[in-house]
Amino acid sequence: MPIYIPPITRRQFLRxxxxxxxxxxxxxxxxxxxxxxxxxxxxLLSDTHIAAxxxxxxxxxxxxxxFETVVREVVALPQxxxxxxxxxxxxxxxxxxxxxxxFAGLAQPIRAAQIPxxxxxxxHDDRNHLRAAFTEAKATRRPSxxxxxxxxxxxxxxxxxxxxxxxxxxxPGVLGETQLAWLxxxxxxxxxxxxxxxxxxxxxxxSRPKPSGLLDTARLLEVILxxxxxxxxxxxxxxxWKVARHDSGIYFINLPATAYVFGKGVxxxxxxATLKPDGARLQLNCIDxxxxxxxxxxxxxxxxxx
Ligand SMILES: [Fe+2]
Numbered sequence: 001m002p003i004y005i006p007p008i009t010r011r012q013f014l015r016x017x018x019x020x021x022x023x024x025x026x027x028x029x030x031x032x033x034x035x036x037x038x039x040x041x042x043x044l045l046s047d048t049h050i051a052a053x054x055x056x057x058x059x060x061x062x063x064x065x066x067f068e069t070v071v072r073e074v075v076a077l078p079q080x081x082x083x084x085x086x087x088x089x090x091x092x093x094x095x096x097x098x099x100x101x102x103f104a105g106l107a108q109p110i111r112a113a114q115i116p117x118x119x120x121x122x123x124h125d126d127r128n129h130l131r132a133a134f135t136e137a138k139a140t141r142r143p144s145x146x147x148x149x150x151x152x153x154x155x156x157x158x159x160x161x162x163x164x165x166x167x168x169x170x171x172p173g174v175l176g177e178t179q180l181a182w183l184x185x186x187x188x189x190x191x192x193x194x195x196x197x198x199x200x201x202x203x204x205x206x207s208r209p210k211p212s213g214l215l216d217t218a219r220l221l222e223v224i225l226x227x228x229x230x231x232x233x234x235x236x237x238x239x240x241w242k243v244a245r246h247d248s249g250i251y252f253i254n255l256p257a258t259a260y261v262f263g264k265g266v267x268x269x270x271x272x273a274t275l276k277p278d279g280a281r282l283q284l285n286c287i288d289x290x291x292x293x294x295x296x297x298x299x300x301x302x303x304x305x306x
Contacts, residue, residue: 003119003148005134013112039082039155043074044271046236047089047257052098059260067106070258070270075113084115087236088122088200095126095168100133121165122200156275158190162199171212173201184223191229198234231302249303267293
């Protein structure tokens with residue numbers, strides 16, 4: 001099954017907030033049931049790295065505060081996005097149960113705002129602990145016994161959510177032949193709309209002695225390059241915001257981390273993706289509103305279908 005976290009009711013949210021000792025003085029926009037939904041926009045987040053201790057600081061960043069900021073911004077959008085997607089590394093380092101308890105609490109406003117939430121695991125996640133943190137998560141058909149994968153239909157695109165977690169707290173990732181076979185079959189059966197693939201790990205040519213990205217990138221490309229409905233591959237992992245276009249015309253969209261970054265001046269934040277019939281518009285939202293790249297937009301034009 002995918003990690004799909006359904007919305008919760010206002011009553012459930014209040015009950016959870018009381019249990020967590022969270023202030024009930026919440027902005028009005030949190031109650032977004034009445035806001036119009038724009039199913040063609042998705043909020044794209046990655047690498048939240050939430051620790052059990054909400055005061056945790058990593059690389060001079062308060063991880064929970066960063067995620068809280070992003071959650072607040074997503075909830076405050078004038079129109080409810082069709083979904084929020086987090087491309088992995090929800091947990092701090094080892095996918096511990098306490099990390100997900102804190103993560104679930106921080107993510108609650110998204111659910112209370114009636115925004116479906118999708119998670120794909122990263123190399124700092126633990127599938128079982130992640131699933132267990134959301135016991136009420138809706139059971140869905142499981143195309144793969146041990147991986148969290150899904151096809152999500154949106155009006156202007158099909159989202160293929162993949163699971164590249166190999167070993168928790170070990171850097172590289174792998175999709176594996178079972179998942180790639182599912183991807184190929186499911187792409188073939190759903191060729192009527194643009195396809196967007198999302199997973200945690202970055203494409204990697206594996207030319208270095210110790211590759212840190214997706215070890216079976218070559219196999220992934222064999223599957224997606226000839227299938228012209230595939231327009232973009234969305235990922236996190238590197239904690240760097242970057243959009244590149246492969247020779248095939250497929251966009252490689254590297255989402256920024258909501259958490260810490262490794263390089264000086266690299267933005268942390270999230271991306272609002274607005275789909276169009278022939279492309280998409282990406283808008284970067286930086287945690288630091290004064291960052292030079294805050295508000296940057298990138299227009300994508302899909303490659304031809306045939
Ligand atoms: Fe990460």
